[in-house]
Amino acid sequence: MERLAIGMIAVALALFLAALTIGPAAIGPGESLRALIAGDAGPLTLVMREIRLPRAILAVMVGASLGLAGAAMQGYLRNPLAEPGLIGISGTAALGAVISIQTGLAASVALGLPAMALVGALVGVALVVALAGSRGSSLTMILAGIAISALAAALTSLVLNLSPNPFAANEIVFWMMGSIADRSMTHVWIALPFMALGWMILATLGRGLDALTLGEDAAGAMGIDLARLRLKLIVGTASVVGAATSVAGAIGFVGLVVPHILRPFVDAQPSRLLWASAMGGAIMVLAADIAVRLILPDRDLKLGVVTALVGAPLFLHLIYKTRRQLA
């Protein structure tokens, strides 16, 4: 376990440094890191502190959030196909963002877009909690999530449909692909409080998720308050996913694939999978965001496209492997 943690931290650190030193501005790695630390008002320091540093930090934050929430969701539902988007919050957050682009709020008010996305996430979580919060079952939570996702997707399509000019529609489509390019430290500060809250809530779920290995009844008899666990799961997931969507758009497959890949390395223990998936998510998004810059540096390849392009085949491979095990 310790070896896995040390290995993952080392990889994440290496990727973080790589993310800081790779970009369109041709600066050597040593030079760019010196400029980051130096703190003079030179253009290099500006590039490092205002462009690359927030981007790398956001990659870690968004990746860790999606990995952690994915592990928690799979642990709670006892299903390796579960993912953080299941409760519909990414959909309502995206809807909020899309409305802000459509109405021009995103362009006229600084941070109008992430603020509206967070409002969307809040509305979403209020709906899920009302439908499945304290008295519902895991099934009502899934059904509520599906219904809310479908409604958010329909409304997003409606906004696109009624879009008065092709530029707004274009911007919406590109935003929805998910990216952390051209973000500032302000985006980091906007997302951080919500994510930190969500991380703290989700990190406390380990014991209950372990008990759920034996099913809801056995966990209940071992003193686990399932209603409270579900509420914490919904609020924690909504906080991290809402914040991630508001600053990065929809980044798919991280929350689904990362816990799945790492499960064998933590002996399938849900509690240990939580921190491992947080690390793994950070690594995946950092790597994908570096890939975005290396593969097509001048075409503004979107992060969400890459995570899906990498994640989907990986997932297919995992399904194939699982199928062979079952046969």
Next chain:
Amino acid sequence: MTLLSVEQLSVSLRDRHVLKNITFAVGTGECVGLLGPNGAGKTTLMRAALGLIPHEGSSSIASMDPAERARTAAWIPQTREIAWPVTVERLVMLGRIPYMAGGQRPKVDDHENVDAALAAMELDGLRNRTATRLSGGEQARVLIARALAQDTPLILADEPVAGLDPAHQISTMQKFAGLARAGRSVIVSAHDLGLAARHCTRLILLSGGSIAADGPPDEVLTIERMAEIFGVRAFFQDTEDGPVFQPLEVIQ
């Protein structure tokens, strides 16, 4: 000493009375067999007594706070759910959750309890095997070991021998009877009347959500009750090894 005291316990599901005014108490050293046809309310009674479902009336276990309850009664549900491919040892260690705070590592005491539970269910050789890849009988034993590791004075098991081969049915019931003799109390629901009669010290017969009979096996299980409650004509013989029942035909 009374370990579980249930008084006037009733459960309604959508206006249907599943349990009506159930009253009984279980003391130390008892191995109670809970019998009754499908739908009689056996599972509901155990879940309500444990406080897992809403109910009226009182149960001494259900009214405890969850942490205390988890150290008093262990529950083996009938659905043998093992969600993830964990090792047998890790799965049995889950029984120690009531004694561990979140994030805490197992202590010497926890390992001792797990070792004892594995030994009691003869699982030492399977310790490092993946629980989900074991046979149904082996999984059933692992889940009983998990409940033993919880180290509670009371164990409730819902049809623990369902789906097991005859040898494992007998050894499982012997295990429960042995636990009761060693000072714990056990409540098991079962459909094999003879098996329950031979190994339990007491039988509670449920019918239509009420207790039809409660007492020593030979008083509770009679040919007349078999006909009346289970609707079957049965072969019955009292042998040296205890009563033998064999249902023969359904009474129209």
